[in-house]
Amino acid sequence: MPSNHSIHCATAPPTLSALPDVSLPAEVHAIIRKAWAAQHDYVLRLPELTRTCGRASSTVWQDIKQRxxxxxxxxxxxxxxxxxxEVRAWLEVRAFAARSSQKVDMQAFVTLLTSMPSP
Incomplete structure (x- = not known):
């Protein structure tokens, strides 16, 4: 169950065209736009994160290190x-890649996803 920690983003998200060009499928760009548009977000701590994404904490940290x-x-x-x-977007992109058999550059995805300026 999500925690009650809330993050409010009052600024409008930047357009993808304002960011570096990366070769990601249009569906991945749509997922990123949806994540950026989240008006009320919440914080996941590590135990909840590992339950949500179904990965061990050591795998999560390894993937973070490799961007x-x-x-x-x-x-x-x-x-x-x-x-x-951001975690929901990551899960959606993983599912998209698996179900569509399209290769997604996860480093490019994470870079673009996390490049939204802080409010």
């Missing part, structure tokens, strides 16, 4: 969290 999974952001001196909208 294939959205990185966390600091919540405090010793706590980090992930934006649920």
């Amino acid at each position: 294939r999974f959205p990185p966390p952001f600091p919540l405090g001196a010793r706590a980090v969290g992930w934006k649920a909208s």
Whole structure:
């Protein structure tokens, strides 16, 4: 069950054309736009993240290091969290790639997904 930690984004998301050109399918760009448009988001901590994405924490950290999974952001001196909208987008892109048999450059996807400026 999602936690009650909420993030409010009051600024309009940038257009994809304003960002570096990356070769990703149009469906992936649509998923990114949907994640950026999330007005009310919540924070996932590591135990909830691993349940949500079905991956072990060591795999998550390895994918973050290789820039294939959205990185966390600091919540405090010793706590980090992930934006649920970014994790949902990551899951949608993984499902899209598997079901459509299209190869998706996950590093390019994560770079583009996380390039939205902070409000």
